Amino acid sequence: MRALFVVLKPLCFLALLGYCPSATIRPKEGWQVYSSAQDADGRCICTVVAPEQSLCSRDAKSRQLRLLLEKIQNMSQSIEVLNLRTQRDFQYVMKMESQIKGLRSKFRQIESNRRTLLTKNFQELKGKMNELQPLLPVLEQYKTDATLISQFKLEIRNLSLVLTAIQEEIGAYDYEELQQRVLGLEGRLRNCMNKLTCGKLMKITGPITVKTSGTRFGAWMTDPQASPKNNKVWYMDSYTNNKIVREYKSVSDFVAGIESRTYNLPFHWAGTNHVVYNGSLYYNKYQSNIIVRYSFESGRVTTQRALESAGFHNVYPYTWGGFSDIDLMADELGLWAIYATNQNAGNIVISRLDPLTIQVLNSWNTEYSKRNAGESFMICGTLYITNSHLTGAKVYYSYSTKTSTYEYMDIPIHNQYFHMSMLDYNARDRALYGWNNGHQVLFNVTLFHIIKTDDES
Structure with a gap:
C-alpha cells in the first residue's frame, strides 16, 4: 500500500x-x-x-493595470476641465479682438487730424487700453495651460509604455x-x-476573538453537517439554570447581535458541552445523565436517552467544574460523548453515539482521570485533552479510538482570557470554537493528513 x-x-x-x-x-x-x-x-x-x-x-499585474487605468481616467477628466476653461477664455479673447480693431480706427483718425481731435481721441484711446488691461493675465494663463497639457501628454505616453511592457510580460x-x-x-x-483522509493534530494557532458577550461560561457553535450556504450560529449562555437558545443567520449577524430566532428548551441544560449536529441540538439534561436531542426544525424534543453509568451533577466534571460531566461533540466520524463512570474509576470513557437514537454504538475506556482534564475535543476519532483552565494551556494527551492507544503531546494553546469553559472542533470549518471567559473565540488547527492515491491496493 x-x-x-x-x-x-x-x-x-x-x-x-x-x-x-x-x-x-x-x-x-x-x-x-x-x-x-x-x-x-x-x-x-x-x-x-x-x-x-x-x-x-x-493579482499584482491586474492591480497595477487597474491603478494605471484609474490614473489615466483622472487625467482625462483634468484635460476636459482644462478644455472647458480654454474655450471660455477664447470667447473673452474674441471680444478683445474687436476692441483692438476699434483702436486701430482711432489711430487712423488721430493720424488724419492731429490738431482738432487729438485730446478727445486720446482720452478714448486711454479708456480702450484700460479695458484691454485684463487681457494680459489671460495670455499668461494660456501659457501655463499649454505647459500643463504638454506634461499630460508626456505622462500619458509614459503610461502607455508601462502598459505595453506589462502586456508583453503577461504574454500571449x-x-x-x-x-x-x-x-x-x-x-x-x-x-x-x-482524497484527504482524517488527520492528526499538529498545531493550534489563534485565537481570533469573534465577540465578547454573556457570562464567563457558555457555548456557541455552528452545524458541521449544514450545507455550505447555511452558516447559522447558536448561542447558549451559562452552564446551568438556563434553557434559552439564541439563533443567528450568520456569524456577521451574531457579531452584530441580530437574532433570527429564539428557542425555549423544555429542560434546563447542564454544563457548556452541547453540540449542534445535522439540524439538532444535543445536550445534557440538568441533574441527570440523560442526553436530549432537540430538533430546531420541529421545535421539540425528538429523542432522549440516559447515558448508562455516566456520572453527572459535578460527580466527574472537568477540572473547572460547571456540571461539565458529559461532553457532547462531533467530528468527521460522527457524534460522540465524553464522560466518566464508577466502573472505570472516574477515568474518561469515549462513546460513539447513533445521532437518531442516541444509543451507544461503541465505547473505549481510557486511563485518564476526568477530573484532571481540562476541555477536550475529537478530531477524526481521536480525543485530545487539554489543561485549558490554565494560562499556559496545551494539548497534552490524546487517545485514538482507531488503535485504542494513547499518546502524550505538547501542543500549546493561547489561553488569551485565562479560562476556557468550552472548546469544540468543527469538522466543516476545520476550526476550534471556544468560550474563553466571556469571549467567543476561534482557533485554527493544522492537521497532518494522508492522501490516498488511486493505485493503492
Whole structure:
C-alpha cells in the first residue's frame, strides 16, 4: 500500500471579519481556495493555503493595470476641465479682438487730424487700453495651460509604455484563457481534497476573538453537517439554570447581535458541552445523565436517552467544574460523548453515539482521570485533552479510538482570557470554537493528513 503525506493547514473563515474574520469579523461565503502540485508519478499533493478571492482580483499585474487605468481616467477628466476653461477664455479673447480693431480706427483718425481731435481721441484711446488691461493675465494663463497639457501628454505616453511592457510580460494568454486554466486547476485541486483522509493534530494557532458577550461560561457553535450556504450560529449562555437558545443567520449577524430566532428548551441544560449536529441540538439534561436531542426544525424534543453509568451533577466534571460531566461533540466520524463512570474509576470513557437514537454504538475506556482534564475535543476519532483552565494551556494527551492507544503531546494553546469553559472542533470549518471567559473565540488547527492515491491496493 502506498500513500502520500501532506500537512494541511486550513485557514479559519474569519480573517474576515478581515471577523478578520473583522476588528469586526465579516466572514465571506466559500472562503477556501487551494494550491497543488504532483509528484513524478502524477499523484496529487495539495495544501490549503489562503481564503478565496475573486478571480485575479488581487493579482499584482491586474492591480497595477487597474491603478494605471484609474490614473489615466483622472487625467482625462483634468484635460476636459482644462478644455472647458480654454474655450471660455477664447470667447473673452474674441471680444478683445474687436476692441483692438476699434483702436486701430482711432489711430487712423488721430493720424488724419492731429490738431482738432487729438485730446478727445486720446482720452478714448486711454479708456480702450484700460479695458484691454485684463487681457494680459489671460495670455499668461494660456501659457501655463499649454505647459500643463504638454506634461499630460508626456505622462500619458509614459503610461502607455508601462502598459505595453506589462502586456508583453503577461504574454500571449488572454483573460479567458487564463480563467479556463484557473478553473481547471480548481477542479483538480478539489479532487485532491476529496482524497484527504482524517488527520492528526499538529498545531493550534489563534485565537481570533469573534465577540465578547454573556457570562464567563457558555457555548456557541455552528452545524458541521449544514450545507455550505447555511452558516447559522447558536448561542447558549451559562452552564446551568438556563434553557434559552439564541439563533443567528450568520456569524456577521451574531457579531452584530441580530437574532433570527429564539428557542425555549423544555429542560434546563447542564454544563457548556452541547453540540449542534445535522439540524439538532444535543445536550445534557440538568441533574441527570440523560442526553436530549432537540430538533430546531420541529421545535421539540425528538429523542432522549440516559447515558448508562455516566456520572453527572459535578460527580466527574472537568477540572473547572460547571456540571461539565458529559461532553457532547462531533467530528468527521460522527457524534460522540465524553464522560466518566464508577466502573472505570472516574477515568474518561469515549462513546460513539447513533445521532437518531442516541444509543451507544461503541465505547473505549481510557486511563485518564476526568477530573484532571481540562476541555477536550475529537478530531477524526481521536480525543485530545487539554489543561485549558490554565494560562499556559496545551494539548497534552490524546487517545485514538482507531488503535485504542494513547499518546502524550505538547501542543500549546493561547489561553488569551485565562479560562476556557468550552472548546469544540468543527469538522466543516476545520476550526476550534471556544468560550474563553466571556469571549467567543476561534482557533485554527493544522492537521497532518494522508492522501490516498488511486493505485493503492
